[in-house]
Amino acid sequence: MGNTKENANLGLIDTDIHERVMYEELLPYLDQPWRRYITDAHWIQEKHMPYTQPAVAGVDRADARVPDGRPAGTDLGFMQEQLLDSLGHEIGVLTGALDPSPSSMHGWYEMATALASAYNDWQIDKWLDKDERLYGSVHIAAQDPAAAVKEIERVGSHPKMVQILLPIDDILWGDAYYHPIFEAAEKHDLMVGMHHNEPPLHYGKWPKYFIEWHTLIPVSHMNQVTNLVFNGVFEKFPKLKVMMIEGGFTYVPFLMRKMDQQYKDLRHEVPWVNQMPSKTIREHFCFTTQPLEEMTKKEFMQILEQMGSEEIVSFSTDYPHWDYDSPTEALPPKLDEELMRKLLSENARNFYPKLQKKEG
Amino acid sequence: MKEAVKEIVCQEEDLQPGEMMSATFGRHDVVVCRASDGHYYAFLDRCIHQGAELSKGKICGAPEPTDELGEYNFQREGDILRCPWHGREFDIKNNGCMLANEKLKLRNFKVVVEDGQVALTK
Ligand code: FES
Numbered sequence: 001m002g003n004t005k006e007n008a009n010l011g012l013i014d015t016d017i018h019e020r021v022m023y024e025e026l027l028p029y030l031d032q033p034w035r036r037y038i039t040d041a042h043w044i045q046e047k048h049m050p051y052t053q054p055a056v057a058g059v060d061r062a063d064a065r066v067p068d069g070r071p072a073g074t075d076l077g078f079m080q081e082q083l084l085d086s087l088g089h090e091i092g093v094l095t096g097a098l099d100p101s102p103s104s105m106h107g108w109y110e111m112a113t114a115l116a117s118a119y120n121d122w123q124i125d126k127w128l129d130k131d132e133r134l135y136g137s138v139h140i141a142a143q144d145p146a147a148a149v150k151e152i153e154r155v156g157s158h159p160k161m162v163q164i165l166l167p168i169d170d171i172l173w174g175d176a177y178y179h180p181i182f183e184a185a186e187k188h189d190l191m192v193g194m195h196h197n198e199p200p201l202h203y204g205k206w207p208k209y210f211i212e213w214h215t216l217i218p219v220s221h222m223n224q225v226t227n228l229v230f231n232g233v234f235e236k237f238p239k240l241k242v243m244m245i246e247g248g249f250t251y252v253p254f255l256m257r258k259m260d261q262q263y264k265d266l267r268h269e270v271p272w273v274n275q276m277p278s279k280t281i282r283e284h285f286c287f288t289t290q291p292l293e294e295m296t297k298k299e300f301m302q303i304l305e306q307m308g309s310e311e312i313v314s315f316s317t318d319y320p321h322w323d324y325d326s327p328t329e330a331l332p333p334k335l336d337e338e339l340m341r342k343l344l345s346e347n348a349r350n351f352y353p354k355l356q357k358k359e360g
Numbered sequence: 361m362k363e364a365v366k367e368i369v370c371q372e373e374d375l376q377p378g379e380m381m382s383a384t385f386g387r388h389d390v391v392v393c394r395a396s397d398g399h400y401y402a403f404l405d406r407c408i409h410q411g412a413e414l415s416k417g418k419i420c421g422a423p424e425p426t427d428e429l430g431e432y433n434f435q436r437e438g439d440i441l442r443c444p445w446h447g448r449e450f451d452i453k454n455n456g457c458m459l460a461n462e463k464l465k466l467r468n469f470k471v472v473v474e475d476g477q478v479a480l481t482k
Contacts, residue, residue, distance in 0.1 A: 326410045329411045
């Protein structure tokens with residue numbers, strides 16, 4: 001399946017790959033007392049939703065389970081075989097499996113901080129150092145910005161760490177309280193990647209059905225984009241860019257238009273915002289494609305046209321999750337080659353400073 | 361007249377009701393399914409959505425359509441093929457039609473069972 005040669009020619013950069021850790025693999029990277037909270041006290045990541053993804057194998061593609069029975073995403077060799085080699089990836093950006101998700105924890109930030117460090121060390125050891133195509137995300141416990149900055153200082157200069165991961169749950173990250181994180185990002189040429197975890201996007205709760213929640217995930221992404229822009233994050237951190245991961249991009253034309261109209265009326269409330277929001281979005285955001293709605297070429301091009309840019313959308317598979325998008329099947333057929341190159345490769349390369357350095 | 365192509369893809373006992381296997385038929389990868397009533401069906405082993413190998417999915421049942429909100433009537437165990445990726449449901453016994461949209465269906469092949477052997481024809 002797939003067209004290895006074609007992807008290789010286009011230099012496929014996949015902006016959302018979920019590697020997964022088994023907790024026991026984190027133990028060598030954890031000091032006491034943190035280690036014993038896993039071994040003796042059976043710590044597990046808090047989860048809130050009443051349902052699981054109702055696909056054939058829960059959250060995962062049914063064919064992505066490791067042949068020896070381990071969960072999908074836990075084995076580099078199998079990921080190489082099923083994804084990187086078979087589809088001809090040039091680069092894949094790892095985004096974790098949100099388990100652990102230190103920045104999602106509603107307390108015990110000391111444990112969250114220890115888990116983030118352990119996860120980063122494990123990620124570097126077992127993935128980034130093992131396959132030259134793989135790039136990583138710095139995990140932090142963002143609820144404690146000082147500890148988060150320390151962790152960014154510790155691992156952020158790793159040449160293969162391209163972004164800081166902030167999950168989308170119930171914290172809006174644009175608040176000034178979190179700005180030290182953005183300052184540290186700028187310092188280390190890191191971008192920010194935002195990926196939803198379990199946002200309670202129905203008035204602070206979860207809807208009755210998974211299909212409702214999953215349909216409206218983009219709302220949680222819109223919350224963050226709106227919040228960052230109107231909190232003046234990009235006026236303060238002009239080098240910062242944010243990759244919005246796994247919310248798709250078809251909501252963006254609506255949001256741009258709505259924010260521009262609101263800004264014209266309500267600029268006086270946010271005088272620190274000094275240009276049209278749509279312009280800030282074009283300059284500071286990129287949106288990953290998956291999960292792609294089925295569209296004709298014409299429909300697809302209309303959305304890009306309304307965004308006013310072909311440069312802020314970049315392809316992602318979401319491997320090994322159930323709503324994976326295939327780089328050869330998910331986009332509408334017959335897109336122009338130049339556009340394909342932007343979507344599959346160039347836009348992501350231009351977004352991440354460390355990938356540009358790689359090319360040079 | 362051109363002679364019909366016929367190829368044996370498996371033995372009858374290779375599949376129990378509610379099971380499936382991958383096979384090849386000419387240049388096609390196919391998935392051979394045995395429905396709950398013991399009959400055999402065969403489809404191209406490639407999902408019409410994004411091309412996943414259907415034989416890596418699951419044969420199961422499905423909650424039947426209902427007029428009652430909140431009613432789950434899980435029926436037809438062994439007759440529904442679900443794709444390993446996005447989980448779309450295809451009705452093995454109804455030409456591989458997608459449950460959510462009957463206008464879309466899997467490409468299917470004619471099956472003949474003779475002397476304990478399951479063959480596909482064109
Ligand atoms: S590839 Fe089969 S449901 Fe998407």
